[in-house]
Amino acid sequence: MARGDSCLTRVAVGVGVGGAVGGAVGAVYGTYGALRYRIPGLLKIRHIGQATVGSAALFGLFLGAGSLIQCGKNY
Numbered sequence: 001m002a003r004g005d006s007c008l009t010r011v012a013v014g015v016g017v018g019g020a021v022g023g024a025v026g027a028v029y030g031t032y033g034a035l036r037y038r039i040p041g042l043l044k045i046r047h048i049g050q051a052t053v054g055s056a057a058l059f060g061l062f063l064g065a066g067s068l069i070q071c072g073k074n075y
Helices: 007-036 043-071
Strands: none
Touching: 007 043
16 A cells, blocks of 8 residues: 555456456357357357356456455555
8 A cells, every 4th residue: 555545446446457357258268168069149149248247247356355355454
């Protein structure tokens, strides 16, 4: 906390970064899964979207929780 950042700001940044990384990973994984299992037609878009959103939410949750835990520690 060298610059005086609040804990809420750090958690929000953690959630945002986690969501971005999770979204990228989910898009790659969803595309691979859709092609691997030969999902037909427009269901591919739905599958990729579900994988992307689910992965982004999960990564964001865990990175935000990790940032919250780090806020409580005094060095």
